[in-house]
Amino acid sequence: MTPPSISIVGTGYVGLCTAVVFASKGYKVITSEQDHEKAASINEGIPPFFEPGLEDLLQRVLKENNLRCVLTSEEAILNTDVTFITVGTPNKPDGSIDLQYIERSAQEIGEALKKKETYHLLAVKSTVVPGTTENIVKATIEKYSGKRCGINFGLCVNPEFLREGNALHDTLHPDRIIIGEHDKKSGDFFEAIYNSFYRAEMPSIIRTTLPAAELIKYANNIFLATKISFINQVANICEKIPGADVTVIAKAIGLDKRIGPLFLNAGLGYGGSCLPKDVKAIINFSKSLGYNPIIFNAVEEVNKAQPIITIELCKTILKNLPGKQIAILGLAFKPNTDDMREAISIRIINNLLNEGAKIVAYDPAAMDNAREVFGNDIQYANSAIQCLKNADCCILTTEWEEFKKLTPEDFIQHMKNPTIIDGRRIYDPKQFSQKLKFKAIGLGTLT
């Protein structure tokens, strides 16, 4: 069988990474993007966001003629066999999920399918609350295409579990693949695509219903958020106990097979475009079903309070903040990305600005995005060392590799008042506290 050709509706983060990875394995892929400039940029080999390895791979698949970006979903769909829907699903102000992009693309897909004679398979990769694919995607496509789901076209939910900064690797080596299927034919067809894609390295596959697959994505992300808020809570307890250190606790409990070592790094809280959004959406969704998920509320509350703890720490050390110069190392919500959506750094900086502090910030990748967020409210440095110059306090907010290499001497030499708040536990407390004022998340007074 000739490999199916694939279209991707939505060229955001998930869409473009999925497109490039399929194209790199020889599949013919067409993505659609209404924004002329964005489409042109993709066709020229320049991704609209930073992701390690993506640019090289994009340029390779363009050269091999396996990927192109078109301006309408219709063109993409009429020329392919399978379509992934990867449009964004942001939150509305009340935390509920905003489905306007899903609705719009479902309508366009429906209108395109009306003109198509052959069977077409659709897979929703966007994160949507349970019931959305059945009640909105299916209903809209049937309405605009005049065709029947399960007969003329197939429908699956196929959540992604990519980590920004590791997206290409995660797409090629997933822990498992989840397929929620409208009907058996849809699921079989979709499983066959993944079988031909992964061949001998096929990961475990779970086939289930549409709503279960939709819920799995949320449950997965909320569990990870829970793990982070849990360890942050332990960190907050540690800070009040002389001799306690959350990194030791995390290492010890992480060795328990029932817990596992990953996602147990105490810090300033989770950020980014997924966890905060998904936690809010599931709380809202669950309440709409008449059930108040108090654990998820607590996970969110702990995360909201976590950056504030840093501000308090900063106040204790510097006595008063007005006029003090604070160096912020790291702006992206995590290392290896330029993404600042819901980044903890934003909440910390805004709080410090409100208190009257002066901010100088540096990030290896997110400077352009930072300028859009803060404009002239803060100063921007072009290296870590420059950022530290004359500062009264340094807050380490993102654990980039290059920050890990800084030594106590770097801080002592350049800062006015060598004081560090290690918000991500990348520095050795013993080594640093011997030479300068050192505070860290989850670290009790050294004994």
Add this chain to the structure above:
Amino acid sequence: MCFANKGFKVTGIDIDSEKVKLINMGKSPFREPGLDELLMKALGKRLLHCTTNQEHALEKSGVSFITVGTPSLPDGSIDLDFVGAASQSIGEALKKMNKYHVVVVKSTVTPGTTEKVVKPIVEERSGKHCGSEFGLCVNPEFLKEGSAIHDMLNPDRIVIGEYDKRSGESLEKFYKDFYGESMPPIIRTNLTNSELIKYANNAFLATKISFINTIANICERLRGADVKVVAKSIGLDNRVSPFFLNAGLGYGGSCFPKDTKALIAFSKSLGYMPELVEAVTKVNEAQPFKAVDLAEKLIGNLKNKRIAILGLSFKPNTDDLRNAPSLKIVNFLLKKEAKIIAYDPKAMDNAKKIFGVKIEYASSAIKCIKGADCCIIITEWDVFRKLKPGDFIKHMKKPCIIDGRRIYNTAAFLDDTKFMAIGL
């Protein structure tokens, strides 16, 4: 027992002389798979001996483990009376000894207890200095009731909190002798961290259970969703891990409820409110009542209905009823004036002490479900897993089943019986 069976000479000390007598006769005072057999072996080889005489015991040994209970006080904080008493008698015994001895706290105690309670008492009573004349460690256990012996022999890791380097070295050497080639990873840290590690570990596992029960509660409100599929899927994520993701009627037993409460009380005493752990305990307190909700959904008003309860112990392979969800469920059903008949493979004696004549007791699962209007599975014993839809159809008045632990094949039971389950 595990130490003795690896050739170590072990002396057990208890203030209860009845218990001491029992153990020396080879009778374990509680149920634990494999324990009686190991006990007989150890006694036979004269490697284990139990006594009420503390001094006598310590003189002969190089290491003493304190494993006394630390029950909850009404405010959730822990009662340190037994730890204090054990420290006193260890101190008195140390006074008469002239060799170095390591005192190891295995009881679950809040951070600071070993330093602030155990150490001063032992020093005062012995007249000796901690560090130079005796060693002090915290060495939390991570045993699961029902697989305690296996867990002891194959731990994921050993945590040693040490007062000083010498104490830590001595205990590490002890474990190296014990485990030999199969020495697990070891974490050496200070006393405080290792005390907190135990609480953090149990609180996390409790969190995992309340997390998946919350997902189950959402699933029940969604057509086509099943918490078992969700749990299986997220368990395959190596950041999540598949263990402790079984939705059910909540955690019970002598550890999780006590340790989560103690952690909350302790944290509050430091001026920090751990709201996530609080939410975990609240979800768990409400979870058992789900069984009653489902029963009412399935058969309506429960008054004078005959309800068969399969499983009473807080988990399988133990006779332990402490904080078992079954207690809340049975009491709530009684309040609704249902008639209860219960069966558990091991916990019947303990159940009779608690419920007396308020409920009926069956001598087998089949006898328990005979003529019942509804059956609730509360504990996932293997013998219950083997029951087929046909068994319920044949013996119950009407085959109405609430699977509180998700042990039955959903499709098979839905076809043939009236069936509801947690997270379905």
